[in-house]
Amino acid sequence: MAQLSPLVYWSQTKQTLQLKVDLKDAKGAIADFSPVSVAFSANGHGARGVNAYKFDLHFYALIDDENATFVVNDNKIELQIKKLEPAWWPRLVATPQKPHWLKIDFDRWRTEDDVELEEAPRDVRQDYEKEYKDLQRRELGYVKEKTKKVYLMFYNLAMFVGYLYVVSVMGVLYYRDGSDSITKTYAHVGNAFKFIQLLQYLEVMHPLFGYTKGSPLVPFFQVSGRNFILFLMIELEPRMHAKPVVFYVFIIWSLVELIRYPFYLSQLLGREVGLLTWLRYTIWIPLYPMGIVCEGIIVLRNIPYIEETKRFTVEMPNKLNFTFDMVLFLKLYLLLLILPGTYLVMSHMSKLRAKKLGRGRGKRRQLHAD
Structure with a gap:
């Protein structure tokens, strides 16, 4: 059975990220933060009716996962995330391709005035972490661990x-x-x-x-x-x-x-x-x-x-x-x-x-x- 992902709306300031998960009457919400990602799951009423929904996001840059929080409301779930280093991100996720269920929260959207966004050099292994591991497993027969x-x-x-x-x-x-x-x-x-x-x-x-x-x-x-x-x-x-x-x-x-x-x-x-x-x-x-x-x-x-x-x-x-x-x-x-x-x-x-x-x-x- 395919994984169901809810609609997620995101916005940012120079210091923070805000994610709004479009789920009503959510139960059993779990958000597991790491310095580079968040894994979310909950049961609630979303785009596909009442179901179990989940999603994983690999962020463009590092976040302060120790101070990341979320609040469950009647008609949505809000995730509050601090960026590890203040900066305007050109996108939320590490890869240029974003999930189809990830949208911009235009009500809260802010841009960096008069500053041209320049992307820092990135490691393709971070942008395509799963694909890189699969390739490594096929070539070596196992995945190298630190x-x-x-x-x-x-x-x-x-x-x-x-x-x-x-x-x-x-x-x-x-x-x-x-x-x-x-x-x-x-x-x-x-x-x-x-x-x-x-x-x-x-x-x-x-x-x-x-x-x-x-x-x-x-x-x-x-x-x-x-x-x-x-x-x-x-x-x-x-x-x-x-x-x-x-x-x-x-x-x-x-x-x-x-x-x-x-x-x-x-x-x-x-x-x-x-x-x-x-x-x-x-x-x-x-x-x-x-x-x-x-x-x-x-x-x-x-x-x-x-x-x-x-x-x-x-x-x-x-x-x-x-x-x-x-x-x-x-x-x-x-x-x-x-x-x-x-x-x-x-x-x-x-x-x-x-x-x-x-x-x-x-x-x-x-x-x-x-």
Whole structure:
């Protein structure tokens, strides 16, 4: 069955692009932005009646995909996109031939006054990306992939397999021994979990070396927060190994990653899986609060153990003339985890969800071009 594309109207300013998708009563709208393209899909009433519609656009130049958004209204869907570098584009798409369903939005159309548009030299492999790959596959028998893409694919696959192993072992043990297996969770999968959690520090290095976008601080704090719980609160306190809360926190962490890594793999392969995208940006809603509660319980249970053993506590007198109260630190950590920590994490994920899955139905916004 042929792919149905809706009518799409576009306009621009020197800094932005506006796309208006002619779909009424749209449901399940997804817009997946990359620096060079957008993949859109939704169900709604378009030129061919009520159907599933989708389209892919490869832009003339780079866009700021991190700040691209879209809004679903009753009679249309509006995509707001910032150009990476301010400039007037001679056309929207990379290739000179535009899709038949792509139209100019004359109501919003602006031109660059008294300036002749000159096209910069372009790489034919970008203009005809699909055709180039097909030609390369026929000539070589395979498509050459960049080293970093191959590495990221292996990394995400390895991490998925690691978490799948942990969940599988926990599931088999629970099926065999019932609730008795809960207290033996750390004994059976603790070492494997420590290994894959340490491997996650590679995600701090990826943005530093340009393998992924974003700041290294975000993955650093996320991974370090988990490893603080895993190594300092569980591993170094043997009495915590048999606590049921360890079973639950392992399950919650693993379920998050069993969705996240396949989603990253699908993005690397250029495959948009609607259900996987929805799960990636929805499953955190129940799992993140549950994980924060479990982490808080682990910290709370450790406080009397730390008071008893004085572990990590530095008392006076000492050569450095320095004191550190680990119990006080854990209480402050617990307070920060519950109040601002929960808000920051949930609001960050909520913004990502709105960007990927849409903000829902909202009031019509008036857009003004420069």
